Amino acid sequence: MPEEFLARSFRRIVVKLGTGILTDAEGGVDRARISSICREVDDARKAGVDVCVVSSGAVGLGMKHLGFSRRPTDLPTLQSCAAVGQSILTQTWQECMDPFGHKVAQILLTREDLRGRRRHVAVKDTMERLFALGVVPIVNENDCLSTEEIRFGDNDVLSALVSSLIKADLLFILSTAPGLLNLDTGELQPVIRSITPEIEAMARGTNSPTAVGGMVTKIRAARIANRSGCGVIIGSGTNPKLLRRFSGTDVSGTLFLPGEETLTSRKRWLAFFDRPTGWIQIDAGATEAVCEKGTSLLASGVTSCGGKFEEGSVIEIRDEDDHTFAHGVIAYSPEELNQVSGRRSEELRELLPDRKQYEVVHRNELVLLDEVPHFQSESESETEST
Template sequence: MASSLTQDELRAHIAGARKIVVKIGTSSLVDASFAVSPAKIDAIVDALEVRMAAGSDVIVVSSGAIAAGMAPLGLTARPNDLATKQAAAAVGQMHLAQAWGASFARYGRTIGQVLLTQADAGRRDRARNAQRTIDRLRQMGAVPIVNENDTVATSEMRFGDNDRLSAIVSTLIAADALYLLSDVDGLYDRNPDSPGAHLITEVRSGHDLARVAAGDGGALGTGGMAAKVSAARLAARGGVPVLLTSAAVIGGALADAQVGTVFHTRPESRLSAWKFWALYAADAEGVLRLDAGAVEAVTRGGTSLLAVGITEAEGDFHRGDIVEILGPGGEAIGRGEVAYDAGELQFMLGKQTSELELSQRRPVIHADYLSNYASRL
């Protein structure tokens, strides 16, 4: 996608995208009593079927497991403790899967449930397995229904919300577009119920968000508008354009994309699939702290990280692991694949290349395997 596309051209691209991820928020899937709403899901599937009949492959990222388990368990408010959340998710996943399956069966389509945790995306081999599973389901004519595996995920294993999950899935499978659908028809510069609230129809960079005040999640969901904007920008950095709008207008969104807010990709700051994974999905096994000179060098891009610029190494990492890179004040700089075990690196810190053994003179992190946060805007 070229950054020179006009808004109309981007919307046309999204409307005609071959492989799309459609994320549906909790409030669009359950009724007022927190039970799964077959009528709401049928309306969504009807619109998805039209798009699929036109030739698009669809991957659904479905929220709602915890909310869907509340009514069957007699809960009247979203639980706060982890054990009850996981119990509700265990029940709710069953109800959600049955509802999606019954709805798609009206069109003779089979669904496949794909439950992921951060740990699945955090390891490269498991991320590839998830990618292959989703792709194989598509090839066999099934509709993948993806959700975070809330029944086992702990706070350390969570994506945080299904908006972020959908962004990571979109880049993982190289989707052509991502739809983020919730109960709000687009991104506004303030609460859309406030007088004078203005709809922002396109976002090209962080500068377009300078005056936007985005809120947090509602009574049922975990991801408010701030989470959606973050996920949209995340997907866009991975090369996937995004349409953010309401599930209530899903028909128009999938037909011509002339609704809501579109997020442009930025080819000049687009990350390769590996760098995106390392920066936003991988599990970091350790930390490297840099001096100011090294920070300046690596944030320019194209520069490898040498031992001389590293002041401290933390963690029991091994060669080939992903490590977090911090500046002298503890600020997050980026991530990379380290070329040495932690024990060996301890004896190299702060040394010029000429002071090292011949076997230690390669970069600690080669530029090809180093990704920084500098161009997030």
Template sequence: MIGSVEVSLARKAVASATRVVVKVGSSSLTTAEGGLDPARLDALVDALAARRAAGSQIVLVSSGAIAAGLAPLGLTRRPKDLATQQAAASVGQLALAHAYGNSFGRYSLTVGQVLLTADDVVRRSHYRNAQRTFSRLLALGVVPVVNENDTVATEEIRFGDNDRLAALVAHLIGADALFLLSDVDALYDGDPRLAEARRITEVGGPDDVDGVRAGTGGALGTGGMASKLAAATLAASAGIPVLLAGSGDAARALGPTDVGTAFAATGSRLTARRFWLGYAADATGKLILDDGAVSAVVGRRRSLLAAGITAVEGAFEAGDVVELADTAGQVVARGVVAYDATELPGLIGRSSHELPAEQRREVVHADDLVALHRS
């Protein structure tokens, strides 16, 4: 049952989306021992192919490389050391790509592998290159299969449960909807294994998930409901509706969308650059703002001036992305700073007319600033 106009529109938007990102987790593709489960992978591809036949373009963000590499290497559990994780990813990624190629081949669909690292979404030049690659693949009728490049990216394995990556990719390609498929059938306000846990079928905004106690990852994956909730909230706040559902319900999730938890889009669609600024780029420092500056930056979308800054944290250079926080430390915006960290201490708290002419420029210009939703 759809409980509100907003949620109803969200499910309709997800059902009718013409460009979608679908993320699937390791536990949905592998056996308990760690090897790929061909039947489960084929069932997922069946649902994706049906959605494709209905007219949608699809980008699949798939976990499972490390898990798929465990059995061939004789490992019984996900390794904890980085080198063995990378070795498992090297073996498993090949097996995963081969399995997807064969499975999609049953529908005469061509797949292309896209391996991304954190660098590819936090560096502006890499971000634009990734956009062009996805655009061309989709124009050629290819189904891109995306995974994090766990084999070589040390930072990526810590970053990596693929849920946040899926949200970033959804915006990067201009997706109309994001599907998060896992081994849990919906969002619950507690551990779904407990009888008192309440199933949440519709999320119209942040207030609907207040008090949700989301768990972390299992034996084969690194994610968990906490990462899925964070990814869904991120995408929804950037104007992309989300459906969170069980991988076993993939056909219904990608069809009538009458399963799982629907997240209504709560924010407006940002340009690619503003989304990169707000959610993808690495922040190398933080500026603490007084209440007046927070009001100007967040409420009136004004540039940040030195007079509104009370403290500077971190080591950054002009042109870096920094976080802007209120007096309580909550991050309220992000933007490109116009000064080095070493230049700012002598400027903060001072009005423009008190500064030398060459230092009267904005610390963060409004065109280079993105206000974030405050919890």
């Protein structure tokens, strides 16, 4: 399976580079490393592969330029470091691409840019046109403006969202880590076919003064990319031939294989891009019907709701144990939902005869997340009883 996947002809790849790869020991720009990466990008472009670079480093470079030795903790100073460092970062990428004749485009994103469908599509269309023009997009979080992303965001997850957005075939998440290690044995895990709780337990955070995240966010990113049909390689960015690994001839690091079933564009947006601010809780019967039988969510199964939402909002769907297992577009306002919760469809037709949709969340507007409740099938019950 790994060999079959890596033997594919990849059309588009995303390369995410951590701060530790792009900066030297003093915190300045490592131009030699960036030039080496640009050479690899050039090789990929000559092979007909579109390349998008997700580049960390703005905050770290700003810290260096402004004289900070440790990552500031107050938001205005972090934003100032990002604002100063971003211009240095983009200029360096263009200067290092110049010998190869490639133009770069700076794209600064926040979650809000990918959350709304209109802006989401606009970003996607811009990226597609840049590829058509032969331009290499350099993507980063817009840390100088976004309060939420600079506190909790990370470019690992951003790179996975970008990979999903542009339908990339392979995502490289490159940092100083060689890949996913078994913390008990120290052994590198070469191939991951499924991200299980045991795999997640191998992750840990980072102690870097300039970085955020760590292996925890890299595995989270791999989960998002894999469900979008994109393979992921987590490895060291110090390999001078790092992008040649997509040819399947020199794979190092950890390869996360995508699943056979991938989400449609609409359901990828529901699952990953929008951040719900409201939620509904449903009973066990409704949870089983949605998860096991693939039904729409009916009002009869709704037990409570909360947060902020309106008709047409993306909301979290929670089970009786308060576990969020799905996202969906809700067809009712909170006031309407409180009126219809627990009622059967026949009652709703009498109560609200003019409505076009009686389902609370239609199946076409609902996506199951990775960890869904497991319900015992009749065959499993029979096996256990015998």
